[in-house]
Amino acid sequence: MRPVFVCVCALAALSAVNAVATKSIGDLTEAERKQVNGWMAERVSTMISAGKLESELEGAWVNAKYTSPEIEALRKTYRELQRQLVKTEQDLRQKVVELPALREKQQKLKELQARVKELTDKVEEKVSLPK
Numbered sequence: 001m002r003p004v005f006v007c008v009c010a011l012a013a014l015s016a017v018n019a020v021a022t023k024s025i026g027d028l029t030e031a032e033r034k035q036v037n038g039w040m041a042e043r044v045s046t047m048i049s050a051g052k053l054e055s056e057l058e059g060a061w062v063n064a065k066y067t068s069p070e071i072e073a074l075r076k077t078y079r080e081l082q083r084q085l086v087k088t089e090q091d092l093r094q095k096v097v098e099l100p101a102l103r104e105k106q107q108k109l110k111e112l113q114a115r116v117k118e119l120t121d122k123v124e125e126k127v128s129l130p131k
Contacts, residue, residue: 028036060066096102
């Protein structure tokens with residue numbers, strides 16, 4: 001996330017430089033050019049600082065140093081829901097695999113895997129394969 005943000009900041013700064021350079025850089029005095037360059041440098045620095053803060057804020061919800069009894073209760077609920085979701089997914093996968101349409105495919109898969117093993121054994125009898 002941060003490398004992308006830094007790249008975006010750099011591109012924004014280059015775009016600003018390009019816009020200033022093509023638009024009216026020749027019309028500016030040396031003092032004005034320095035002032036514009038200072039603003040652009042501060043802008044990039046500010047954008048980077050904002051990006052860092054944004055990343056910290058986005059990750060704060062899982063950071064244990066930011067807590068309260070209410071937050072801990074929500075985190076506990078979140079973990080319980082995650083466990084329930086994993087269990088539900090496992091149950092769903094098992095039920096789907098038990099469907100008649102998939103039993104046939106599962107049998108075919110076992111046959112193909114057995115054939116692969118059989119062929120591997122035959123090849124290994126003749127030559128040694130890297131493992």
